[in-house]
Amino acid sequence: MYILVTGGAGYIGSHTVVELINHGYKVVIADNLYNSSFDAVARIEFIVKQHVPFFNVDIRDKEQLSKIFETYEISSVIHFAALKAVGESTKIPLKYYDNNVNGTIKLLEVMDQYNVKNIVFSSSATVYGDVTRFGDNSMIPIPEHCPNDPTNPYGKTKYVIENILHDVYNSDNKWKTAILRYFNPIGAHPSGLIGEDPLGIPQNLLPYLAQVAIGRRDKLSIFGNDYNSHDGTPIRDYIHVIDLAKGHIAALEYLHNLQNDQGLFREWNLGSGKGSTVFDVYHAFCKVVGRELPHEVVGRRDGDVLDLTANPKRANEELKWKTHLTIDDACKDLWKWTVDNPSGYNIDNYSWKALSANDLSNRSHTIKVDDTFKVSIMNLGATIQNVTYKDAPVALGFVTEQEYKNQSFYIGATVGRYANRISEAEKLKLSVNENGNTLHGGKFGFDKKDFLGPVVKRNKKENSTTLEFYLLDPHLENGFPGDLGTLVKYTIASGSIEIEYESELLGKADETFLNLTNHSYWNISTGSSIDGTKIKMATNKALEVDSKSLLPTGKIVDREVTGFAKGSAGIDTCFVLEQQSVQSVDTRSNELQTVLEATHPDSKVKLVVQTTEPSFQLYTADHLDVPGKFGPRGGFCVESGRYIDAINQESWKKSVILPKGETYGSKTKYAFESV
Ligand code: NAD
Ligand code: UFG
Numbered sequence: 001m002y003i004l005v006t007g008g009a010g011y012i013g014s015h016t017v018v019e020l021i022n023h024g025y026k027v028v029i030a031d032n033l034y035n036s037s038f039d040a041v042a043r044i045e046f047i048v049k050q051h052v053p054f055f056n057v058d059i060r061d062k063e064q065l066s067k068i069f070e071t072y073e074i075s076s077v078i079h080f081a082a083l084k085a086v087g088e089s090t091k092i093p094l095k096y097y098d099n100n101v102n103g104t105i106k107l108l109e110v111m112d113q114y115n116v117k118n119i120v121f122s123s124s125a126t127v128y129g130d131v132t133r134f135g136d137n138s139m140i141p142i143p144e145h146c147p148n149d150p151t152n153p154y155g156k157t158k159y160v161i162e163n164i165l166h167d168v169y170n171s172d173n174k175w176k177t178a179i180l181r182y183f184n185p186i187g188a189h190p191s192g193l194i195g196e197d198p199l200g201i202p203q204n205l206l207p208y209l210a211q212v213a214i215g216r217r218d219k220l221s222i223f224g225n226d227y228n229s230h231d232g233t234p235i236r237d238y239i240h241v242i243d244l245a246k247g248h249i250a251a252l253e254y255l256h257n258l259q260n261d262q263g264l265f266r267e268w269n270l271g272s273g274k275g276s277t278v279f280d281v282y283h284a285f286c287k288v289v290g291r292e293l294p295h296e297v298v299g300r301r302d303g304d305v306l307d308l309t310a311n312p313k314r315a316n317e318e319l320k321w322k323t324h325l326t327i328d329d330a331c332k333d334l335w336k337w338t339v340d341n342p343s344g345y346n347i348d349n350y351s352w353k354a355l356s357a358n359d360l361s362n363r364s365h366t367i368k369v370d371d372t373f374k375v376s377i378m379n380l381g382a383t384i385q386n387v388t389y390k391d392a393p394v395a396l397g398f399v400t401e402q403e404y405k406n407q408s409f410y411i412g413a414t415v416g417r418y419a420n421r422i423s424e425a426e427k428l429k430l431s432v433n434e435n436g437n438t439l440h441g442g443k444f445g446f447d448k449k450d451f452l453g454p455v456v457k458r459n460k461k462e463n464s465t466t467l468e469f470y471l472l473d474p475h476l477e478n479g480f481p482g483d484l485g486t487l488v489k490y491t492i493a494s495g496s497i498e499i500e501y502e503s504e505l506l507g508k509a510d511e512t513f514l515n516l517t518n519h520s521y522w523n524i525s526t527g528s529s530i531d532g533t534k535i536k537m538a539t540n541k542a543l544e545v546d547s548k549s550l551l552p553t554g555k556i557v558d559r560e561v562t563g564f565a566k567g568s569a570g571i572d573t574c575f576v577l578e579q580q581s582v583q584s585v586d587t588r589s590n591e592l593q594t595v596l597e598a599t600h601p602d603s604k605v606k607l608v609v610q611t612t613e614p615s616f617q618l619y620t621a622d623h624l625d626v627p628g629k630f631g632p633r634g635g636f637c638v639e640s641g642r643y644i645d646a647i648n649q650e651s652w653k654k655s656v657i658l659p660k661g662e663t664y665g666s667k668t669k670y671a672f673e674s675v
Helices: 011-022 038-048 062-071 086-091 093-113 153-171 205-213 241-256 278-289 313-318 327-340 401-406
Strands: 002-006 026-030 074-079 118-124 176-182 184-186 220-223 238-240 264-270 295-298 350-356 359-368 373-378 383-389 413-415 452-459 464-473 483-493 496-507 511-513 517-519 533-537 541-545 552-558 572-576 593-600 605-611 615-619 637-641 657-659 663-674
Touching: 002 011, 011 026, 011 038, 011 074, 011 241, 026 062, 038 359, 038 452, 062 093, 074 093, 074 241, 086 093, 086 153, 093 118, 093 153, 118 153, 118 241, 153 176, 153 264, 176 241, 184 241, 184 327, 205 220, 205 278, 205 327, 220 278, 238 241, 238 327, 241 264, 241 313, 264 313, 278 327, 359 452, 359 464, 373 483, 496 657, 517 637, 593 615, 593 637, 605 637, 637 663
Parallel strands: 002 026, 002 074, 074 118, 118 176, 176 264, 184 238, 220 295
Antiparallel strands: 350 359, 359 373, 373 383, 413 517, 452 464, 464 483, 483 496, 496 663, 511 657, 533 593, 541 552, 541 572, 572 615, 593 605, 605 663, 615 637
16 A cells, blocks of 8 residues: 655655555555655655656646556555745636645545545644734634634645545545644755755755855845844744654554544644744754854844744654654754755756656656767666767767667666676576576666656756766576675766776675676767777786686686777677776775776877776677667777676685675776877
8 A cells, every 4th residue: 555645756755655665555646746856756666765656747636646556556645736936826716725735625626536544734823823913812722723823825724635635524524634833944864865845945944054064155134133032033843854844754653553444633833842032943953054154133024923833742642753863963854954965956967858758757868068079878778878079979879768678788788786797697596698608697677767856956066967866776686696786877978988897795694695797888089980099908917718718717817908900800808907906896095097098089089998997898789789789899988897707716706706795896986088
C-alpha cells in the first residue's frame, strides 16, 4: 500500500516524503511542479536511495488523478498541494480558491471513488487570524479550540477546506481526517540536498535572510520593532521542517491505529510551543553564518500580528509527537542548503529533457559550459550521451533511450560491476557469456540500469558543474555478491569531463569485487572514422593476452602505439602504468596522470586522457556495427581501470576486492583543446 503525497515536490512535501520512506512507507508523489522543480524529486531519490514514483499532474484534473489510484494501491493521502503566498492571495483570490479549494474537492471525489478515506491535510496557523483580538492573552499560546478568523484569501482557503473536510466526515463517518495546523516551518534537510526554494523575492524571514547572506539581496528589512515583545519585534513559533515532516508520520500512524470503522476529524497544532522574535532568529542565523548580516528596521508589515505561538499539548499527548530540533539546528541546515545551492534548484547552464513522456526519472541532462563545450549525460547507465567541442561532436551517442537499449556496444556507458573480462566466471558464480567469461558486468550490467539523480551543483569559482548519479545494485545481480552502492560524479568544466567513481558495499556480503570504467567512443576527426588520429602514450607496457580467450597471461610486454593509420591493425590492449600500485582499491589519492594524448590533423582537436588508475584499455572499435549510425573504427575507447581479470591473478587481486567498510574509488579526466 502506498501513501499518495500531493505537493510532494514542494518544500514541506519533499522533506515529508524522505521521512515517510525512512519510516518504511511506500510513496507516490503527485505535483504539477507549479512552485517546485523535478530536481527536488531526483534529490529525494538520491537521499533515500530508491526510485519514488512521480506523477506530473494537477490535482484539479480528476482523470489524471484517477490514473494514480488505478496504478497504485493507495491507503492514505497527505495533501500538501496548494498555493501559499499570503500577499499574492490578496491579488489573485480566485486562483487561490480554485487551486486550493477546488483542487481539494477534486481530490476528495477521486479518493471517495477509490474508497480511500484517510487524509492528512496541511492547514496553517493562519486560520486563527489575529489572536491578540481576545485582548487578555487567553489564546496565547494558541490552542486548537481558538476560534478561527483568517484575515487573507490564502488563510480563508485553508479555513474553507477544513470545513469541507468536516462536512465530508459528518456525511460519512468512515473518513479519518487529520488537520495539521503548521506554525512557521524553517530549515532544510541536513544533507543540504533539499530545502526551500522560493520563486522570486522571498516573503518569509529566513529564506530572505539566507539570500542576504549568500549575496543575492542587499539587506533584510525588519518589519517593525515597536511590538510588545522583549526586543520589540513580533513573536512566532518556528519549527524545523524535519520535525514538521515527522508530525505527518505521527498523524498518519494515529489514523492507521484507529479501528477500521472508526472515523475521525481532528485538528492538531504542529509547533514547538516556544515563541521567538525576529531578532532572536536573526541573531541565531548570523551566528551560523559567522558575521552580522545587513539589516534595517522599517515600518510594520500589513497584516502582521504580535504573537503566533502554538500550544502543541494536543499533538504532544495524542500523537506522541513533539519538536526535537532547535532554531540553531534549522539555521545550520538552512545555511548548508544555501551554500551548497546558492540559487536553489536552479542551476545556470543546466537543462534537462525527458526521454520518455511518462517517466521523468530517465532524463538527458545537458551542461552548456560555454560556446565551445556542451555535454549531455543520461540516467540510463549514467551514460555520456553527447559531447560537442567547438560545435562538432567528439563522442558517439544516440538520441533516444530505445537506441541505447537496442545496442550492445556500451556506447558512453558506465561499465560495472566489473569492466573488461573475468575468466572462469562460473567458478565465481557470475552470469557467463558464450566464451565462459563475464564481460563488462554481465547481462544486467550498470549500462542497463537507471541511475538515480542527478544532483546538479554549480561551482562558480571553478566555473564547473557537477552531476552526481547513484545506483544501488542488489546482492547477486549478475551473480556479484553484496548490495553495492555506487556514486558516479561528473565534473564538467570548460573543455573537460572528469569522472569520479565511489562504491561501498552496503550489506549481504563481507566483500565483493568490482572494476568501473566509462565506455565512451571518442572521435576527434572531421569524419565518421578515427583513421588518421595521432596518439602519444605515457606507456608502452601492455598486458599480454591469450589470442583466443583474450585473457592475460600474467606477462607484461612492450607495445607501441603512435596512431590509428588507415588500414592499420586494430588495437584492443590493456596498457599499464607500472608506477601506479595494483594494490589499492581506492586510487583517488593518486595524482591524475596523463596517459594518452590523441590529436587529429584535420580537426586540430586534441584529447588528453588522465587517470588515477593503474591501467587503461585502448580499443579501436573494429567491431562496432550500428547500422545507419556507427561502423568499425567509428570511435576509440580509453577505458581506465584495473588490470584485466585482476580478480583471478594473485598479485593484482587486491585492487578489485572491496571489503565491507572500505571504499572503492577512481578518477579519470577527458580534456579537449585546439592545437
Ligand atoms: P510549496 O509551494 O513548496 O509546495 C506546494 C507544492 O504543491 C508545490 O510543489 C506545488 O507545485 C504543488 N501544487 C500546487 N498546486 C498544485 C496543484 N493544483 N496540483 C498539483 N500540485 C500542486 O509549499 P510548502 O511550503 O511546502 O507548503 C506545503 C503545504 O503546507 C501547503 O498546503 C501550504 O499551504 C501549507 N503551509 C505552509 C506553510 C509554510 O510556511 N511553508 C505554513 C503553513 C501551511
Ligand atoms: N519578517 C521580517 N522581514 C522579512 C520577512 C519577515 O521582519 O523580510 C518578519 C515578519 O514581520 C514576521 C516574522 O518575520 O514577524 C515572520 O514572518 P514570515 O513571513 O516568515 O512568517 P509569517 O508568520 O508572517 O507567516 C508564515 C507563513 C504563513 C503561515 C504562518 C503561520 O508565511 O503562510 O507563518 O504562522 F500561515
